[in-house]
Amino acid sequence: MDEPVIKYYRRLLKEGFKNAGSLESPSIFLDTAEEEVSICSVIGNYIHIFLNVKNDIIETIKYLCICDPTSNVAVEILCDLVKDKTLEAAATTTEESFLEELEGKSEELQKKAAGLMELFCKGLARYQSIVPQNNLSNNDIKEKEARQASVLGLI
Amino acid sequence: MSATVPMISKAMLDSIREDFPALKKKRNGLPPIYLDNACTTLVPKQVIDAINEYYTTYPACGEGRSRYWFAEDVTCRIEGDSGKGIKGSRQIIREFINARSEKEIIFTSNTTHAINIVALGFRFKPGDVVLLTDKEHNSNLVPWLRLQGKGLIKLDHVDSTQDDIFDLENLKYKLANRKVRLVSMAYSSNLTGYTIPAKDIIKIAHDYGIKVLLDGAQTVPHKTVDVQDLDVDFLAFSIHKMCGPKGVGILYGKREFLGQKLHESDETPDVIEPTILGGGTVTETTYDSYSLLNPPERFEAGIQDYPGQIAAGSAIEYLQRIGMNRINSQENQLNHFLTEQLLNRYGETGWFKILGPHDSSQRGGILTFEIKRPNALGIAEELSKKSNVMIRDGAFCVHSFLNKKFGQGWMRPGLPQEHRMLYRVSLYFYNTMDECQIFLETLNEIFEERSYV
Numbered sequence: 001m002d003e004p005v006i007k008y009y010r011r012l013l014k015e016g017f018k019n020a021g022s023l024e025s026p027s028i029f030l031d032t033a034e035e036e037v038s039i040c041s042v043i044g045n046y047i048h049i050f051l052n053v054k055n056d057i058i059e060t061i062k063y064l065c066i067c068d069p070t071s072n073v074a075v076e077i078l079c080d081l082v083k084d085k086t087l088e089a090a091a092t093t094t095e096e097s098f099l100e101e102l103e104g105k106s107e108e109l110q111k112k113a114a115g116l117m118e119l120f121c122k123g124l125a126r127y128q129s130i131v132p133q134n135n136l137s138n139n140d141i142k143e144k145e146a147r148q149a150s151v152l153g154l155i
Numbered sequence: 156m157s158a159t160v161p162m163i164s165k166a167m168l169d170s171i172r173e174d175f176p177a178l179k180k181k182r183n184g185l186p187p188i189y190l191d192n193a194c195t196t197l198v199p200k201q202v203i204d205a206i207n208e209y210y211t212t213y214p215a216c217g218e219g220r221s222r223y224w225f226a227e228d229v230t231c232r233i234e235g236d237s238g239k240g241i242k243g244s245r246q247i248i249r250e251f252i253n254a255r256s257e258k259e260i261i262f263t264s265n266t267t268h269a270i271n272i273v274a275l276g277f278r279f280k281p282g283d284v285v286l287l288t289d290k291e292h293n294s295n296l297v298p299w300l301r302l303q304g305k306g307l308i309k310l311d312h313v314d315s316t317q318d319d320i321f322d323l324e325n326l327k328y329k330l331a332n333r334k335v336r337l338v339s340m341a342y343s344s345n346l347t348g349y350t351i352p353a354k355d356i357i358k359i360a361h362d363y364g365i366k367v368l369l370d371g372a373q374t375v376p377h378k379t380v381d382v383q384d385l386d387v388d389f390l391a392f393s394i395h396k397m398c399g400p401k402g403v404g405i406l407y408g409k410r411e412f413l414g415q416k417l418h419e420s421d422e423t424p425d426v427i428e429p430t431i432l433g434g435g436t437v438t439e440t441t442y443d444s445y446s447l448l449n450p451p452e453r454f455e456a457g458i459q460d461y462p463g464q465i466a467a468g469s470a471i472e473y474l475q476r477i478g479m480n481r482i483n484s485q486e487n488q489l490n491h492f493l494t495e496q497l498l499n500r501y502g503e504t505g506w507f508k509i510l511g512p513h514d515s516s517q518r519g520g521i522l523t524f525e526i527k528r529p530n531a532l533g534i535a536e537e538l539s540k541k542s543n544v545m546i547r548d549g550a551f552c553v554h555s556f557l558n559k560k561f562g563q564g565w566m567r568p569g570l571p572q573e574h575r576m577l578y579r580v581s582l583y584f585y586n587t588m589d590e591c592q593i594f595l596e597t598l599n600e601i602f603e604e605r606s607y608v
Contacts, residue, residue, distance in 0.1 A: 001537070006604050013529060013606050017571045045532055048568045064568035068533025069605055072571055 004104025019079035193581030244468025269391035269406035276427035347511025348521025399470030486520035
């Protein structure tokens, strides 16, 4: 493990995995295995992410995992980064944002951040495609489609 | 350890390690430390040479299919040629396990294939029970589960004692009270390394007229196995776990259970039927019928892995030159050291547990441990990254037992503090004390990084 990850992970062990847990009937459910996203390179490593979204804002985000410490650090950071953000803003989260939160460099964590964002954006695109859009104007829909395209472009 | 047990000397070990090209590789300036021998073993140059010789010198069919120069060379290396003083690999294998005849040695692809030959060929009657141990590899579980699913057999198993050793009393109870037709058991567990008292089990089963199949994948490479002394009816093992090529396994079967008639329907109910038929299994065919070859050919359908079969003989001769007693004692010595060190360091933590008997002499070259700590995954990967130490993690194809022990879904996502993972170190004669020391130091470094210690 890289030094900054070790430091962050020890803090998690000491202070607790505050974002760990699950949500009943989440607005968005993400499964690394189902989406075939390789966040953890070890076979048998899986992460489930649960999001509740209200008025386009991520109100709650929780995760369950069976993964190595670096993956766990990455998913904890993801939760911290996207909570209380609009879906649009959350989708623009970058790998650099993860490293800033980590307060150090880690190639390994950066790879996992990229994987998590791929997973996150896939789930987001799916969610946005099924949310009722009746209350949106044509312009709103066009804007949303453009935003989705930009989200998918990130993948 | 008895003073009469032959040991592998330092000079001998150095010489042995020179035979393995893979041990000379380096990554990040460090040599490999290969401790996943229960999965598959490294291959010495003598075996690689045998494979190369086939492809460069006589790359043709064997089994007497053709009678030209190359084919004769292949056949005599597998079946032997006393006139030329060449011992065939089938004879080498026969002698290695002390079978009565080469006709009892069937080449297969691997242990799984060998077990399936018995499972699919055994003439079960409705209600017949197949009895297993509680820790079978999927290879000796899934073929039976399928038969059970089709209503052809019922499955049962013998639970281990509290000390995690074989429960002979439980076996006797099951044999006396269930309609057991076949006992099919892992001779040594790939999970714990524990070796069942096979000779006693076979004696008891035979007293009830019940046949015994042993999955010897984790036994035959590590200790002397004498099928006549055991009186076992069927024995399956893989050559790739004993310095041989991948894709070659052996099914030993007592000759009387392998058949001798031209047609399956003429055989007695004790005889297993060949389940894959085609080229190389029959003497002749008409548009309406076929006549079977004798064993072992009737079980060896299609073009075979001739280089693999030839190299299998080379692998066994290599082990014989070292000596099975030496191989066994080297593994025991290393496992004793590792067990003692790990228990001294982490035995009292509550989150570190060795699976199977604590006494390393009962676990051969296998040491599997459980770590129940947050994010217990990824340690095998870290060991490889840091020191080129190669060990296995996961469920080792023994999901059934582990699901019972830890609960179904124990490897599914959960809270980090609920994580657990199993790691298996599996040793072979070419491993050294220095390698074990590096494994221990690297493991401790990882534990420190993760604040486990």
